[in-house]
Amino acid sequence: MLCYAGPASLARAQTSAEEQTRNTVNEISDNLIEIHDLKFSRGHRAIFDGLNLVIKRGQVTALMGPSGTGKTTLLRLITRQLIPEHGTIHVDGVDISTLNMSELYRLRQRFGMLFQNGALLTDLNVFENVAFPLREHTKLTNRLIRHVVLTKLHAVGLRGAADMMPAELSGGMARRVALARAMVMDPDILIYDEPFVGLDPISMGVIVRLVRRMNDALGITSVIVSHDVAEVSTVADCSFLISHGKVAASGSPDELRLAKSDLVRQFMHGMADGPVAFHFDAPGYEEQLLGRDAE
Amino acid sequence: MTALFREIYNAVTEFLRTFGAFQLFFLRLLRHSPGMLVSRFDLVVMQVFNSGALSLVIIMVSGLFVGGVLGLQGYSNLSRFNAEDWTGVAAAFGLVKELGPVITALLFAGRAGTALTSEIGLMKATDQLSAMEMMAVNPVRRVLVPRFLGGVIAMPLLAAIFSAVGMFGAHLVGVEMFGVDVGSFWQQIQLTVELDDVKEGIFKSIVFGVAASLIAVWEGYNAIPTAEGVGRATTRTVVITAIAVLVFDFMITAAMI
């Protein structure tokens, strides 16, 4: 359950502990997000069935798992876009199911989230998309907003695209703009849903380093959902492998790579056969092809 | 037999549930409306432009022809009683009290309502509304309320323009084509049409504006977030608005007589 905490992340934990005391929270905890005995289903299919998971403050945590296991769903549960059927989710020691709307919105201002498909606002151009949270939540002058937005766009290499509309961007560009937007409010917690999909190797390297640098320099806690075992290994302090509604394995990338479990080995080394089925639950193949349904 | 009852029961409860949700939705929009009108008037103006200004062409062209038809009908029927001078009055009553608000609302549903529904539905389908929630921005307030208010403001203005252009159409037909005397054409209108008639038209156009905008926004917000779902929601917007407008029209007219 616990992850290896290297010296670097220990140092980081200390700085955030100082922040904690400033925030006058009586109990200082390394655990920023705690999920306990989570159950959630879609229709009759249980997506999570007794999932337990802890995300440490100041670390980069990766959530990995086969397609369709519910990684995106888990992010939506953590941010209370969905409500669990059973179990609790604590963020910074607060049970998020007890928050009212304005408290929830205040909590969400501490989150930055990169959606799987970018989710840029299609009626605003790139600049205004990134400026959107600033315009909604702050009273900064236009000059200052311009400064902040251009800095963030520069960080993702798209300062030149500021005047383009989202429809004119490629998938990878859209996601980089979305990343700039997620960072623009300087959140405490950055959540990335599949940040590495659709990026060319160059932008991939830049983004990976950006994620790591922001995490370390700004003391952010990062949660990355990804299939990309190789990239995750380079950034994550700690990974959780989710399968069949539970955490199947956890640990630092190296620990996972060396793990003996069939499931972990199958996933980390990309083998088709093993405990994780490549196929979504279905009736027998032969039966369905040759059976009466075929007509 | 019990199966039938069960089905009816289910249908009724489903309807009541939807209707209740619809009313709550309306209240939510109303609750945020004053704040939005004051603090983010720019967004509302933008939507008045989208719903109103962009519907002007279709409203004016339709108004011109509807007025023209009223002129034709009025003249050909009234001339049997040698009452051609009343052509303008017939057209004015028809436009101001009935056809102005009703046809404008129907055209509004087709032009602006569908645009609203599909825009909001697509925003939902592409996670834009979720993204706003994650940025701690309430999408009901930021996206739906300005669009709703824009429609509510635009609709009476469009209805007024429709009626005005319609009168011009009636004038073209009655005066220019059939040679009704200009003076008596307009004087009869002045003498006969009263403020209460105009008020009835304004009241109707406001009610229709609220109904059409509310339905469009509701359908978009509750659309199934897929291409097909948004398509269906758009169709429903037109159908439901048309029915609602005609039913309300009957009820208001009956109440005012």
Ligand SMILES: Nc1ncnc2c1ncn2[C@@H]1O[C@H](COP(=O)(O)OP(=O)(O)OP(=O)(O)O)[C@@H](O)[C@H]1O
């Ligand atoms: N709106 C929905 N209604 C019903 N079922 C859904 C819905 N969204 C997701 N699901 C189901 O929930 C499961 C988990 O979906 P989720 O999007 O969380 O997967 P994921 O792990 O993020 O997959 P991927 O890596 O492909 O993005 C899927 O099997 C999907 O069928």
Ligand SMILES: [Mg+2]
């Ligand atoms: Mg996903």
